[in-house]
Amino acid sequence: MDLVFKALADPTRRVLLDRLFKRNGQTLSELCGGWEMSRQAITKHLAVLEDANLVASVKRGREKLHYLNPVPINEIGERWIGKYERGRLKALADLKRSLENDDG
Amino acid sequence: MGSRFVYVIYIRTTPEKLWDALTNPEFTRQTWGGTHQESDWTEGAAWTLMFADGRAADSGEILEIDRPRKLVLSWRNEFRPELRAEGHARCTYEIETIDGGVKFTVTHESDKDDSELIKAVSNGWPAILSSVKSLLETGDSLAHMRQKRA
Numbered sequence: 248m249d250l251v252f253k254a255l256a257d258p259t260r261r262v263l264l265d266r267l268f269k270r271n272g273q274t275l276s277e278l279c280g281g282w283e284m285s286r287q288a289i290t291k292h293l294a295v296l297e298d299a300n301l302v303a304s305v306k307r308g309r310e311k312l313h314y315l316n317p318v319p320i321n322e323i324g325e326r327w328i329g330k331y332e333r334g335r336l337k338a339l340a341d342l343k344r345s346l347e348n349d350d351g
Numbered sequence: 352m353g354s355r356f357v358y359v360i361y362i363r364t365t366p367e368k369l370w371d372a373l374t375n376p377e378f379t380r381q382t383w384g385g386t387h388q389e390s391d392w393t394e395g396a397a398w399t400l401m402f403a404d405g406r407a408a409d410s411g412e413i414l415e416i417d418r419p420r421k422l423v424l425s426w427r428n429e430f431r432p433e434l435r436a437e438g439h440a441r442c443t444y445e446i447e448t449i450d451g452g453v454k455f456t457v458t459h460e461s462d463k464d465d466s467e468l469i470k471a472v473s474n475g476w477p478a479i480l481s482s483v484k485s486l487l488e489t490g491d492s493l494a495h496m497r498q499k500r501a
Contacts, residue, residue, distance in 0.1 A: 271355065271356060272355055272357075300359055300360075300361065303357045303358070303359040303456065305357055305458070314355075314356060314357035315356075316357065316358055316359050317358075317477050318358050318359065318360045318477045318480050318481065320477075321477035321478060321480075321481050322481050322484075325481050325485070325493060
């Protein structure tokens with residue numbers, strides 16, 4: 248779990264996860280598009296995310312496709328969010344989102 | 352382009368135990384919201400995910416089976432007409448032995464772009480995987496995953 252929190256502590260890595268959340272299965276080149284960061288830096292960030300199992304990758308020919316793997320985040324939830332609280336928390340999160348119209 | 356997700360979980364267990372946990376009705380009733388699966392588990396055999404009340408939730412066919420390493424299923428929803436209309440998606444289990452346990456990868460994919468079925472199943476998988484992990488590593492599934500799925 249240390250690896251997951253370390254990986255999530257970095258804003259760039261959270262943006263990478265956001266991008267995969269919007270469109271799953273992107274290549275490195277696709278993930279590099281649209282911001283001023285070197286391919287090398289992004290490769291390093293992706294490696295940290297993969298080590299934490301937050302990103303799963305699949306080889307397709309010569310390309311590598313990256314997928315958001317929410318399983319470790321779910322495990323964090325299972326550890327601290329009481330099973331009976333789930334419905335209520337979802338309702339609160341939905342309410343916050345609709346009131347703030349904000350991605351978070 | 353289609354729709355696809357890939358979920359990975361690491362579990363301290365053996366490939367055989369994980370395989371049984373994924374296919375044995377006694378296990379899946381505890382980890383998979385009270386459902387169980389019916390199949391002969393041979394290539395070409397029919398496969399059905401059954402609700403506790405006897406209705407079919409999802410159905411398909413075993414496309415490839417290599418116990419305890421790989422399973423490929425065709426997968427069609429049976430209880431929501433708009434999802435059923437999408438036809439068959441494909442679900443693949445891959446189980447690899449790693450140091451101290453297994454790496455379990457679930458890939459669920461459809462040829463359809465923005466598949467609603469893929470969206471629907473992607474809500475369920477992380478919870479099922481966490482519950483299978485909990486059951487295999489501690490002997491207890493997660494309580495809310497033992498409750499019956501409607």
